[in-house]
Amino acid sequence: MILKLATRNLLQKPLTTLLSWVLLTVSVGIISMLLLLQEQFEKQLTGNIHDVDMVIGAKGSPLQLILSAIYHIDAPTGNITYAEAEKWIHHPYVEKAIPLAYGDSYKGYSIVGTTEDYLEKYGAKIQSGKLYEKDFEVVAGHSLAKKLHLQTGSRFYSTHGVDGHGAVHKDHAYTITGILQPSGTVADNLLIGNIESVWKIHEHHHHDEEDAEGHHEHKATENAAHDEAYHDDDDHPDKELTAVLLKFRNPMGNVQLPRIINAQTNMMAAVPAIEINRLFSLMGMGIDTLQYVGWGIMGLSALSIFISLFNSLKERKYELALMRTMGAGRADLIKLLVWESMVLCIAGFIAGIFLSRLVLWALSGSLESSYHLDIQPWVLKIPGDMQLLTLTLLLGMLAAGVPAIKAWFINISKTLAHE
Amino acid sequence: MLYTRDIRFSYAPEASFCFPDIHCGAGEALLVTGSSGKGKTTLLHLLGGILQPSSGNINVSGTHIETLSGKQMDVFRGKNIGIIFQQSHFVQSLNVLENLLLAQWLSGSKKDSGKAMALLEQLNIAGHAAKKTPALSQGQQQRVSIARALVNEPGLVLADEPTSSLDDEHCMQVASLLREQSVTHKAALVIVTHDQRLKNIFHQSIQLP
Numbered sequence: 001m002i003l004k005l006a007t008r009n010l011l012q013k014p015l016t017t018l019l020s021w022v023l024l025t026v027s028v029g030i031i032s033m034l035l036l037l038q039e040q041f042e043k044q045l046t047g048n049i050h051d052v053d054m055v056i057g058a059k060g061s062p063l064q065l066i067l068s069a070i071y072h073i074d075a076p077t078g079n080i081t082y083a084e085a086e087k088w089i090h091h092p093y094v095e096k097a098i099p100l101a102y103g104d105s106y107k108g109y110s111i112v113g114t115t116e117d118y119l120e121k122y123g124a125k126i127q128s129g130k131l132y133e134k135d136f137e138v139v140a141g142h143s144l145a146k147k148l149h150l151q152t153g154s155r156f157y158s159t160h161g162v163d164g165h166g167a168v169h170k171d172h173a174y175t176i177t178g179i180l181q182p183s184g185t186v187a188d189n190l191l192i193g194n195i196e197s198v199w200k201i202h203e204h205h206h207h208d209e210e211d212a213e214g215h216h217e218h219k220a221t222e223n224a225a226h227d228e229a230y231h232d233d234d235d236h237p238d239k240e241l242t243a244v245l246l247k248f249r250n251p252m253g254n255v256q257l258p259r260i261i262n263a264q265t266n267m268m269a270a271v272p273a274i275e276i277n278r279l280f281s282l283m284g285m286g287i288d289t290l291q292y293v294g295w296g297i298m299g300l301s302a303l304s305i306f307i308s309l310f311n312s313l314k315e316r317k318y319e320l321a322l323m324r325t326m327g328a329g330r331a332d333l334i335k336l337l338v339w340e341s342m343v344l345c346i347a348g349f350i351a352g353i354f355l356s357r358l359v360l361w362a363l364s365g366s367l368e369s370s371y372h373l374d375i376q377p378w379v380l381k382i383p384g385d386m387q388l389l390t391l392t393l394l395l396g397m398l399a400a401g402v403p404a405i406k407a408w409f410i411n412i413s414k415t416l417a418h419e
Numbered sequence: 420m421l422y423t424r425d426i427r428f429s430y431a432p433e434a435s436f437c438f439p440d441i442h443c444g445a446g447e448a449l450l451v452t453g454s455s456g457k458g459k460t461t462l463l464h465l466l467g468g469i470l471q472p473s474s475g476n477i478n479v480s481g482t483h484i485e486t487l488s489g490k491q492m493d494v495f496r497g498k499n500i501g502i503i504f505q506q507s508h509f510v511q512s513l514n515v516l517e518n519l520l521l522a523q524w525l526s527g528s529k530k531d532s533g534k535a536m537a538l539l540e541q542l543n544i545a546g547h548a549a550k551k552t553p554a555l556s557q558g559q560q561q562r563v564s565i566a567r568a569l570v571n572e573p574g575l576v577l578a579d580e581p582t583s584s585l586d587d588e589h590c591m592q593v594a595s596l597l598r599e600q601s602v603t604h605k606a607a608l609v610i611v612t613h614d615q616r617l618k619n620i621f622h623q624s625i626q627l628p
Contacts (some may be wrong), residue, residue: 325500
């Protein structure tokens with residue numbers, strides 16, 4: 001009954017209630033959206049660097065190397081020779097090394113030449129079709145295949161560069177031999193084949209338009225073009241790689257190898273964990289700022305609840321005194337006021353959670369296409385939601401506090417006699 | 420059933436009241452008259468347990484209410500005392516029927532809308548049960564407050580100037596309803612008023628000095 005009365009009292013003043021509710025909804029919405037976004041973002045980013053202790057690539061920005069070699073959302077830093085990289089691939093500290101040759105794309109999705117270790121690392125199993133066997137055969141990641149409507153047997157020409165606006169490699173068409181199961185990793189959005197395909201494409205490409213354009217800083221195999229030795233696959237004398245993903249056998253590798261490589265070779269070693277932390281802290285500033293805005297709005301909504309309760313108390317003093325004559329105790333009046341605030345807060349919280357999911361759902365399309373971030377907006381439980389709820393309810397209590405104390409001290413006799 | 424003995428009350432040392440003893444049996448009605456400032460409302464609040472006497476006894480349905488604590492008094496008042504005010508006031512956000520149900524609920528008894536509707540029926544306002552109270556005329560509002568005062572079948576009904584804002588016709592209606600209902604529900608009825616018209620209806624009366 002008190003709950004019903006509280007709800008009715010709120011509805012009695014629809015506009016004031018609406019204002020408080022909207023403020024609460026927006027603040028909870030912003031904060032919850034940021035929490036969800038941050039959590040999913042971090043989960044996706046850190047999930048992909050699992051088992052990658054170090055990345056070797058051409059000198060440049062280490063963050064760019066990580067973003068391109070692991071997430072394929074940036075351009076590659078350049079190429080390194082296979083011969084030079086091989087020393088480190090077989091280094092005693094290294095447990096596993098996965099060479100990567102990439103830089104070409106199809107409709108904005110990277111084509112990665114690599115070994116089967118890569119698929120194994122991401123736990124990407126074949127869902128339909130079969131694994132690539134020959135050159136120019138690739139398997140397609142699950143979400144990519146769905147988005148581009150690719151099937152086993154589909155053929156396509158790759159485009160130079162990762163932005164989808166480069167020259168098309170018309171000499172060789174890729175054939176899709178299989179579609180991967182969804183793995184929840186970057187592999188879902190890649191076309192994966194063997195390294196040799198990437199090498200070959202660039203040789204022919206180079207021969208054909210040798211003088212046409214100066215594409216120096218790109219892709220694998222500038223030198224390889226002038227070298228006819230690419231048939232002996234087992235030993236790749238002057239082949240080039242874009243990056244190598246390494247996993248160390250022991251922590252000594254972590255400490256020593258990056259320093260040695262950066263100092264003594266003209267390659268660069270980047271540690272994903274460090275770079276991603278740097279990225280988070282850069283991003284964190286933006287998220288923090290938005291979060292402060294959210295908390296600010298929440299403070300405003302608490303103020304608005306407080307003011308409306310406080311103002312209505314004046315008019316409702318008689319009503320409250322009347323309830324006392326009908327047998328309501330002081331505690332009942334406090335309960336009533338607190339419930340009014342609570343009902344509003346709970347309604348605001350629920351609407352805010354819903355709003356945040358709705359906004360994320362609307363955003364997920366563009367996040368997916370521009371960053372290959374697979375955001376799941378309809379998850380109910382995220383860390384921080386419980387704290388957010390507690391905080392919202394605490395604010396509600398606080399807003400109801402002063403009015404409730406005033407209600408406790410209402411002098412029934414005076415109030416009734418003076419009306 | 421109500422009786423009092425030697426009640427005194429003071430807001431301040433210089434303004435103290437001493438009230439004559441009152442006795443009012445079940446089903447009886449007592450008019451308390453007196454001009455303004457004689458403590459009519461104060462007496463009513465004392466009888467209703469809203470104020471505490473500085474000395475003396477007030478016995479309502481066998482309980483000395485001056486001995487009850489604030490919390491006990493709230494509970495006792497809800498169960499045993501129905502109060503009707505000069506200006507009818509209600510919980511604005513609830514309709515007529517819900518106001519009666521609230522009174523039932525606050526008194527600690529079960530919500531019984533059948534009983535509440537029957538009472539509204541007796542008072543001839545059942546047709547307005549779903550309306551919000553400000554939509555009713557003053558006479559109708561006063562009848563709703565009578566219904567609210569009686570809905571928990573209290574042993575004591577207190578009325579503070581229940582007719583002073585009503586015209587002659589409605590005054591008579593409300594007065595006779597009050598008397599009828601208190602007889603039917605076997606409640607002691609105490610009306611505090613300066614309304615001379617009521618003296619023609621209620622014969623038992625005392626005047627505050």
